[in-house]
Amino acid sequence: MTLKLFTLPLAAGLLALAAAPGAAARSPTEPAAAAPAKKQCFWTRQISNFASDDDRVVNVRVGVKDVYRFEMFGRCDEVDWAQGIAVRSRGSSYICSGLDAEIVTPSSLGPHRCPVRTVRKLTEDEIKALPKRARP
Numbered sequence: 001m002t003l004k005l006f007t008l009p010l011a012a013g014l015l016a017l018a019a020a021p022g023a024a025a026r027s028p029t030e031p032a033a034a035a036p037a038k039k040q041c042f043w044t045r046q047i048s049n050f051a052s053d054d055d056r057v058v059n060v061r062v063g064v065k066d067v068y069r070f071e072m073f074g075r076c077d078e079v080d081w082a083q084g085i086a087v088r089s090r091g092s093s094y095i096c097s098g099l100d101a102e103i104v105t106p107s108s109l110g111p112h113r114c115p116v117r118t119v120r121k122l123t124e125d126e127i128k129a130l131p132k133r134a135r136p
Helices: 002-019 124-129
Strands: 047-051 057-062 066-072 086-089 101-105 112-121
Touching (some): 066 101
Antiparallel strands (some): 066 112, 101 112
16 A cells, blocks of 8 residues: 555656656757847837828837837828827837837828838937938
């Protein structure tokens, strides 16, 4: 009877060890998997300025030095001439991707809503390379 009590926990422990994912399969010299890329998100209240030199892209200044490029699904009429725009977020006021944002521009017929396809943070070199009219 003592033998049965001892073998049951031992068998359960060996079974658990065998089921552990990758514990025994990875060698000590094998590098761990790369961490997923960090999302670059921001709050809508951090937007301080915008600029656009065409009707499909809007660059917004976030904070002091960051610039994000918003690419629209289609044309966003008069965004390149607008004196002001609104950036609406969907769900919360945190923007991480294009599906989170919408640009609203004024027009003579009322507000024009432009869904955003992608949002991408620009590098310092990309910001310096922007034409003056497209730099917020």
